[in-house]
Amino acid sequence: MSSGDYRDRPVRRYVLTGGRAAPTRNAIRPETLVTAVPSGRSLPVSASREERALLGICRRLLSLAEAAVHLDLPVSVVVVVASDLVDSGYLSVRSPAPPAVSRAVLEELLNGLRKLC
Amino acid sequence: MDSANSADGYDDSGRYLPATVEQSAKILVVGPFGVGKTTLIGSVSEIAPLRTEETMTSASVGVDDLAGLDDKTSTTVAMDFGRITVSSRLVLYLFGTPGQRRFWDLWEGLAEGAVGALVMVDTRRLERSFEVFDQLETHTAALPFAVAVNRFPGSRPYGPDHLREALDLPPGTPVSDCDARNRPSSVTALITLVQHALTAQKVPS
Numbered sequence: 001m002s003s004g005d006y007r008d009r010p011v012r013r014y015v016l017t018g019g020r021a022a023p024t025r026n027a028i029r030p031e032t033l034v035t036a037v038p039s040g041r042s043l044p045v046s047a048s049r050e051e052r053a054l055l056g057i058c059r060r061l062l063s064l065a066e067a068a069v070h071l072d073l074p075v076s077v078v079v080v081v082a083s084d085l086v087d088s089g090y091l092s093v094r095s096p097a098p099p100a101v102s103r104a105v106l107e108e109l110l111n112g113l114r115k116l117c
Numbered sequence: 118m119d120s121a122n123s124a125d126g127y128d129d130s131g132r133y134l135p136a137t138v139e140q141s142a143k144i145l146v147v148g149p150f151g152v153g154k155t156t157l158i159g160s161v162s163e164i165a166p167l168r169t170e171e172t173m174t175s176a177s178v179g180v181d182d183l184a185g186l187d188d189k190t191s192t193t194v195a196m197d198f199g200r201i202t203v204s205s206r207l208v209l210y211l212f213g214t215p216g217q218r219r220f221w222d223l224w225e226g227l228a229e230g231a232v233g234a235l236v237m238v239d240t241r242r243l244e245r246s247f248e249v250f251d252q253l254e255t256h257t258a259a260l261p262f263a264v265a266v267n268r269f270p271g272s273r274p275y276g277p278d279h280l281r282e283a284l285d286l287p288p289g290t291p292v293s294d295c296d297a298r299n300r301p302s303s304v305t306a307l308i309t310l311v312q313h314a315l316t317a318q319k320v321p322s
Contacts, residue, residue: 061138063200068169070132079226112201112204112207113209113307113308117308
């Protein structure tokens with residue numbers, strides 16, 4: 001790695017995520033649906049710009065992948081930031097990701113897709 | 118992206134999901150560059166396909182790929198995705214990913230919990246899909262997949278059996294023709310995959 005490396009991004013990813021490459025919860029994925037917890041509690045002054053931006057865009061229901069695109073951040077960064085906000089109670093995950101897709105979901109998917117034909 | 122006007126006061130109608138949605142599911146749309154992944158996603162998605170990018174450093178690219186590229190220590194990998202709200206409580210995401218498994222790791226948890234993978238194939242360049250199938254069979258063996266042959270002008274009309282043999286597919290893998298530009302055709306390809314995933318679950322354990 002040379003110092004020329006610094007050109008590709010103004011701020012290195014590990015700065016945005018506090019030095020971590022992986023989220024604290026592995027159930028958080030690009031398709032995970034999140035919303036801001038409507039508590040009225042504001043973020044501490046120490047909160048990062050990315051945390052504020054993510055919480056702002058998640059005032060209504062959205063997947064993390066979509067939030068990342070709208071914020072112009074890599075999904076990998078948003079997943080880590082979201083994980084922190086969930087841990088601190090500012091962001092809420094709609095439903096925890098199941099380890100495997102259930103039959104009920106597959107059937108619901110099938111019915112929904114058939115209506116599109 | 119054309120979905121937002123500005124950071125403040127933008128028109129966000131259509132950006133957010135209905136408040137009734139409780140769960141998300143995802144399907145990976147996999148295939149080599151130029152096979153029509155984004156076209157298929159765009160033909161069925163309720164939002165214009167969105168693009169996300171990740172930076173891959175030399176450590177994850179692998180030495181071979183960088184041979185001869187002196188200054189290239191990082192490369193950008195893009196992924197396009199779309200969304201279909203299939204019912205008042207369920208939303209489906211379609212992630213169009215490059216074929217190589219190592220790219221999937223750039224998007225945290227991308228392959229985990231997926232319904233399955235729709236593998237798009239261009240019969241004019243069949244050999245470019247070999248790596249995709251190899252990855253699916255060796256690294257993500259639990260992930261059901263179906264093959265959608267995107268018909269390009271000038272492509273040879275291989276029959277499903279011929280393709281099955283040429284690609285050495287596991288028995289029972291659905292192979293069907295698809296016009297990625299055409300919504301009903303793309304939806305049918307997705308239905309075939311979901312049906313296959315359901316059948317795979319029926320196998321007694």
